Amino acid sequence: MSRRRDELKALLGGAPPAEAEAPEPQATASEPRPRSHSSSGAVKAMGLALGNLRAEAEDARVLREQVARGERVVEIDPNLVEPAFVADRLSQPDRSDEAFDALCRSIEEGGQEVPVLLRPHPEPERARAGWYQTAYGHRRVAAARALGLKVRAVVRPLSDVELVVAQGKENSERRDLSFIERALFAEALLQRGFERATVQSALSLHKAEMTRLLQVAEAVPAAIARAIGPAPKAGRTRWMLLSDQLKTASARDKAEREIATERFAKATSDERFVLMLERLTRKARPANAAPEALAESGGRVVAAFRADAKRPVIEFKGEGAFAAFVASEIPALYAAFKAQEDED
Template sequence: MSRRRDELKALLGGAPPAEAETPAEAEAASAARPRAHASSGAVKAMGLALGNLRAEAEDARALREQVARGERVVEIDPNRIEPAFVADRLSQPDRSDEAFDALCRSIEEGGQEVPVLLRPHPDAERSQAGWYQTAYGHRRVAAARALGIKVRAVVRPLSDVELVVAQGKENSERRDLSFIERALFAEALLQRGFERATVQSALSLHKAEMTRLLQVAEAVPDAIARAIGPAPRAGRTRWMLLAEQLRTAGARDKAEREIATERFAKATSDERFVLMLERLTRRAKTVSRTAEALSEPSGRVVASFKPDGKRSVIEFKGEGAFAAFVASEIPALYAAFKAREGED
């Protein structure tokens, strides 16, 4: 009891505890001192309270260390989580992510099985206020927000490079990003100043594949890619074909007109890709007609005319003198045609 009292005095700012006494010394000292008026029950209660404080402080310290090492899954309010500074997806929960409703139902029925990865917010003030930034798991955060529940997360202190590498690797390992999403993600990282080697590592890419991704990202305007969405079934070959079709201003105008159609707005992402590719690769249908005979009043055929889309043909019969004459008159005939067209 004497030792416990000395510890309490030390904790409350009193004198430091004395050296340990032998049993005989402690008994003699106890007999010489006046009896304490405080009850042993009160002292014991205070000791227990101080012990609880020590335990809580130790638990808090351990939790901070575990969170810092990413060893513990914690539950966090999704309304205090911001997305990563570079988006890796084209899909939006309210429009083009057809699987989002299914994800919400899965979490609602069976819980969130796979934690998301967060980092403390890079802005010091927001971090102190309890804000985080997503490395990966954006859809799971959005689903938790939609369901009004906390999101299960691992929190690690990550640099920008570590964040994008973790973000890319998680998606690559799960084969979760479509071709166009990977292409635009790679381009966005390069535009933010990341080294090409870092981007290749983040997306687990070989040099040749990286080149193809960037070629498509450069050729497909961002607005058109986002209007189509992730199109997970389209694949590399068809996206490269679409990119090739979009290299002219006329093709991009066609694409914008397709985006404005009602059918495009109602379609799924994969269907929008098909509609766009068909619109850009469609060729004007030409009607093949039988050659028309050009005859003299007597009925002798001097030439035949065959209209064939953009390339009509006049074939002359007999000597070439008439053909030469017609050829010499074409400039004047064309001028007369344009003049009459202008009057109309």
């Protein structure tokens, strides 16, 4: 009983068990040793409790080791999970993201099949409070949070470099990131001081591919890219074409006006890309072009329009009554023009 009592103290943080137990004094014939059924039951109960504590302590130790090695999938409150320090996605669950909605339905109906990869939070105080940081699986974490479920995760100690390599490789292997997302992710990693070789490894890129990604990331302002979104159908060729169109301040101003339109706000990400490209590649009327004849339905020319770069001119043919009528309609025409410009 004494040995079991010492072992129990050791498990609960008391003194370690003694190396040897002193023999109990033997009862003499004149003084028989009393035996009690109640004390025997207490000893048995203590033995069972001690065994349970040993088993729980061993389970906890094994769990800690498995989590440290990333060998065990655990369930974690997604409200205690922060995103990685570099975002790899442009899609936002709070904007019409059909893929995210489909992911939520899938998890709600069939559960989360693929665990996410987390690391204990790199800030010691937050780590002690039970916080984690995502290496990959941001959308699955967001879906679990939206559904009020715990997220299934593998937790593994990771350095910053190990985190971004794992983050990039998982997305590359699943072909999950669009061209512009990969471009902005690569640029963000370089800006945080990661070596170019590390970034190429993280995204599984060749040198030429890396160069094209960075060219587009540099030419397309981040605000415009975020407004368009991932545009998964756009691809490298059309993003490079769009980046060529955004080299001037006037083009970027035109892009900002397109973003402010109602049609842009209502469109999907791929539709927003098309609207932006069409807006920027719309051809202006060439300066000093030949006069354009303006004819009535019967074919008679009533005026000619000359698109002079500095001072466009309309020349009326014949009597001045029609010219006077057009002049009186100019305020209404200008108001209609401004309304259309604001809509475009």
